[in-house]
Amino acid sequence: MNSSPAPLACKELYHTVRQYGQRPLWRLATEFLQREELGRHILRYCVEMNRERSPRKTSNKIFGQQFRYMICFNLISNYMSWQRGDGEPPTLKMLQETGFASPRHVADLIALLRDSNHVIAQRQTTDRRLIYLIPSPKLLLEVARSPLSFLKISEDIKPADRSLANVLVKNPDFLALWIGRSDEEFKKLDTVFQPFANIVQFSTRDAGYLILTAVIGSYYSNIYHEEPWETGLAPENLARRFGVSRQHVRNLFSEARESGVFAVNRGQLSDINAAFVSEFETWSVGQMAHYRLLAEEIANLAAAGATSEA
Known part of the structure; x- marks a missing residue:
């Protein structure tokens, strides 16, 4: 050294x-x-x-690790592709198919992000079972x-x-x-x-x-x-x-x-x-x-x- x-x-x-x-x-x-x-x-x-x-400790816990950060990056990317008409709707299932982590780990992270208001879960009026994951401005600034x-x-x-x-x-x-x-x-x-x-x-x-x-x-x-x-x-x-x-x-x-x-x-x-x-x-x-x-x-x-x- x-x-x-x-x-x-x-x-x-x-x-x-x-x-x-x-x-x-x-x-x-x-x-x-x-x-x-x-x-x-x-x-x-x-x-x-x-x-x-003061609020950073919770944010560091959520975003201060590669797989969690990359999942958030993908969530935003999926949402923007859909907004531009280039991609599929930004659902949990789509995010789980990225391969960055197991489906269970992705679901747990999204639940945490919803609880912390980093992600908005938008239920669709045409199909109440379908939920789109919308990144909040808070998530954008953290990522x-x-x-x-x-x-x-x-x-x-x-x-x-x-x-x-x-x-x-x-x-x-x-x-x-x-x-x-x-x-x-x-x-x-x-x-x-x-x-x-x-x-x-x-x-x-x-x-x-x-x-x-x-x-x-x-x-x-x-x-x-x-x-x-x-x-x-x-x-x-x-x-x-x-x-x-x-x-x-x-x-x-x-x-x-x-x-x-x-x-x-x-x-x-x-x-x-x-x-x-x-x-x-x-x-x-x-x-x-x-x-x-x-x-x-x-x-x-x-x-x-x-x-x-x-």
């Missing part, structure tokens, strides 16, 4: 995605990767993902939390003519379409998730990705001292913030140490693999580029609609 010094911008994409380097998404990602201040931007992303809000944070960073690095994030946040239909388009691109060819093995591994665990952002935030905070990572990485602090047990956090840290990714001692990051820093930086610019290109697409649709109505 090698401690990485204060990073200059990685000039090469992480090795698992270099084969995609000529695609528009990864060309833009490479442009972002060259910025010397990239680390500061990633730190700001990590700060946002670790921001404590879009990380994507919007990456989009805002991309706009800090490369300003747009108008705030793309504002275009999306102010109109739930645009936000849902943005998420749906992301899911469509993901299903065509996944170059922004599966190539990043360590990130995928963490995301399969409860609050695993969020805990990972705390580790990365701590790393960059040690480099850019003006933004200290005040709570450190003490398991009790992370457990309280993300609604998991201290032992769960300790287990994640133990696995990371054993696999040579990073090491945490006494609540502080003591070592991190330079290759893992490169992996997370490439992951980050890939997310920025993916969501930036789709946001520009949606913003152009919004502008065209406004022009036609004028």
Whole structure:
């Protein structure tokens, strides 16, 4: 395991995605990767993902794990496809056929989302047995939390003519379409998730990705001292913030140490693999580029609609 010094911008994409380097998404990602201040931007992303809000614990429990998050992504995508006339009605049965989890686990998650008002169950007047699953604005904002944070960073690095994030946040239909388009691109060819093995591994665990952002935030905070990572990485602090047990956090840290990714001692990051820093930086610019290109697409649709109505 090698401690990485204060990073200059990685000039090469992480090795698992270099084969995609000529695609528009990864060309833009490479442009972002060259910025010397990239680390500061990633730190700001990590700060946002670790921001404590009182209702967040329940939300972290629902959305802070890969299968639950992907089911929500699919629910929104199914709904938007149906709205556009391109897909089947957004029912529980359709969602259970995605294969992300067992039908029972999907049903349990949807019941939880209905109870928390993240999903609206709309019974059809023509057939009272038929229930459509409608994503609420609350669900859209939860699912879009990380994507919007990456989009805002991309706009800090490369300003747009108008705030793309504002275009999306102010109109739930645009936000849902943005998420749906992301899911469509993901299903065509996944170059922004599966190539990043360590990130995928963490995301399969409860609050695993969020805990990972705390580790990365701590790393960059040690480099850019003006933004200290005040709570450190003490398991009790992370457990309280993300609604998991201290032992769960300790287990994640133990696995990371054993696999040579990073090491945490006494609540502080003591070592991190330079290759893992490169992996997370490439992951980050890939997310920025993916969501930036789709946001520009949606913003152009919004502008065209406004022009036609004028």
